[in-house]
Amino acid sequence: MGARSGTVGARGVFARPVPLWLLLLLGLLLPLGAAAEGGPGPLPADAKYQGSEEIAAPADPDSLKDPRWCRVCHPAERFTATVWKATAHHEQRCTDCHSGYHFNPHQPVELGPHAGQDEAGASPERRKEAAKARCTTCHSENKPIIEKVVHGEGREGSPTCADCHGEAHSVVTVASQDKLAYRRAMNARCEHCHADEAKMAKVELTTRSVDNYHHSVHGRQLGLGGEESPGCVDCHGGHQLTDFEKDGPKTCGECHTSANAEFVTLGDHRRYTRDERPVSFFTLKFFAWLTFLSIMALCVHVLLDVLATARVTWARRRRGDDA
Amino acid sequence: MSDRHDHLVGPDGELKRHAEVQRFDLHQRIQHGLMASSFTLLVLTGWPLTTHGVGASHKLVEFFGGLAGTALLHRIAAVAMIISAVYHAIWLVMKLAQGRLPFSMLPTLKDAKDVLHNFSYFLGLRKDRPRFPRYSYFEKFDYWAVFWGVTIMAGSGFIRWFPDVITSFTPAWVYEIALHAHADEGLLAALAIFVWHFYNVHLRPSIFPMSWVFITGRMTLEELEIEHGAEYDDLVAGLKARQSKDEAEP
Known part of the structure; x- marks a missing residue:
């Protein structure tokens, strides 16, 4: 020491x-x-x-x-x-x-x-645009890509570089980060908008992808510290968002080697509702009731056994059998 | 009654109440031990994924060496449980081939009567518990629950283990069913074992704090009379018949 x-x-x-x-x-x-x-x-x-x-x-x-x-x-x-x-x-x-x-x-x-x-007093949107221009001065290879994808369209509320990559003064390289910390930080940035109902309503989306992700096996694993478990960008990609219609099997196949189009549908963020995922919905209902009723029956049996034993023991003591 | 019961009777022909009967052979105890240990490990390593939002789940995962370690242990335990099930199946077939399979696990009409009898006793309508046969109805329930449980859990577990392989020849909803069935059946099994089974075999006031029969395979005649009255009666009747036969033909 x-x-x-x-x-x-x-x-x-x-x-x-x-x-x-x-x-x-x-x-x-x-x-x-x-x-x-x-x-x-x-x-x-x-x-x-x-x-x-x-x-x-x-x-x-x-x-x-x-x-x-x-x-x-x-x-x-x-x-x-x-x-x-x-x-x-x-x-x-x-x-x-x-x-x-x-x-x-x-x-x-x-x-x-x-x-x-001119940006000191400019609107936030103008400042964002200026910031994007500055990033692409050096990161020019991304310029043609980000302008083509939905996040780069420059609509009101659409993200700029810093919204996803972190603030320019504190951004760290992916390689320098712990995998888990990186995935969680990246998820948090996606969720900053995608878990915000008001923001999503503006672009006619819902927050269900985030809700569903956290209940999925992937989301649960990441929550429990699974550093190899995928976060949002692992499947959805970065600048070029994954087109699951076309590249689904390839994307899932990076981890699940035999993935086909049928497999891809498992990860589509549909909710466990009667309409969206009827099989899941009714399976969950069935097992929820089976589990509940079975356990209740077993617990009642145990409880009755305890009470009956107590009753018999007390009766015996009253009669003085134990003495 | 065979010679293996000779030690139950004293020189004066009296029953020795603290003498032990062999209830389970070594194979059965190994099967149970493998099943019990793999089951406990499966519950502990599977639980965190079901209740991922709870702090205890994180502690458990940490304890098992992170998520990768937890997942590996879960699979090792799963294989151990399947081995115990296969071992049991082979043991059953061997017993059957030797003509020594007693079929005492099959549900009978007496079990239905015992259920009614036991509930009457619970409600104070009858004075005594039923005199259970070699396996009481709740022991038979446990046995067949494990049959159903291992089938469901191993089946759905393999589907969850290889989701991409399964969906290459089945519709995606097969996986969906396996996903939920595995979690909920796991919860049901864990509660059934740790509440119901533990109460019935260890914590019941007549047995508390624990039964040794799953380790030694033996039970005293006194315990046998309380827990398996009908089996005890058969045993005693057999011993008596043998005694009188011995007296008749010295």
Whole structure:
């Protein structure tokens, strides 16, 4: 125990990646370098370079793109280097997505750092569209696909990248996640809309897929910690939603090797109602009654036996047989 | 009455009430042991999927090494239960071939009378319990319930085990039936065993806290008279007949 904590302590000392003096030096040199490059001019006197930790983005001469400057005004915990490093976008700098800023604190407010960005006061829909445009700047391979599928149509309420993949500042890669955590997180994002009756009513859908999923074997398994059990996207796909009419057997066949079209119908999220799934409905009814009546009969038999034994025992005691 | 009952009678011809009769042979006890242990394991590993929303289900799954471990154990236990059933079937056939199958498990008219008698006793209309034969009606119920149960559970279990294979030659509703039948029959079986069977064979005041007959296969004459009065009467009558025969032909 003692040896163990000693090791941790020793590692703690060496965990500090960059000596403090180097950071201080960088802090002094960076604004000077920016001024020398003919940048937007010196920062306010009270601005403090927000960076006590190394960050992946290079401190290049074009240094106003260095995220540490953004953190002067945006010091949120999630933008600190250690938190940022765990995200999928850890190699990206703020300005890669938030492009087009005219960074100059000496300009009037309306022409300040965020001037030129029309989305600050824009509608949520407009902001979503802008966000989607930014994601596809790098993730361009998805652009032709998502515009063709139902989620990419850009209708009111339709999701953008972040709605399904998580917020851009905290999104993590699939590979870096525990399978179970990933599937549960992904399901939660689907359910954010698909379990919302009002939202589904707008697009003439119901929430029954979600209800039914949680009662299905797949849903139960995932709920119990089955990391290999499928979540929504495992069957329905990601950007290109699965067409079960066409690709059902192939999709189910990834796990159930002999799956055919008949098998696919088992997973169609129909409810156990008289109309939608009559066989299930009547089977459930039959076994519910069989179980209930059988158990009641057995319990009554046990109870009567107990009472009769008590009655006979008491009668014997009253007669004094035991004495 | 055969020689195996000699130890029940003392030198003075009196019945030894604490002497034991062999009720189940080793094969029967192994069959029961395999059935009981596989059944318990099946209930514990199958229960969580039925009641997936309950915290205890998560604890059970954790205990059995996660969902994959739980599922594997369930299948191993299922195969063990099927082996016990097949073992029993072979044992029955062997007994039949030897001409020593007593058919004492088959329901008879006496069972119907015993039911009425027992309920009359429950309601205070009769003073004593029925004198049950070798197997009382509730023991016969248990036996045939296992026959029905193993058939339903093994059948529906295999369908659930290989759903894609089943639907390649049957309609999808066959799987649907198996899915629900397995869960509900499982619940019924678990309750029947842990409430009804346990009460009847262990917890009844005349037996409490437990019966040893499923382990030793033996039961004292005293216990036999309480639990299987008719069988006891036959045994005693046989012993008496033999005694008088021995006296007649020394």
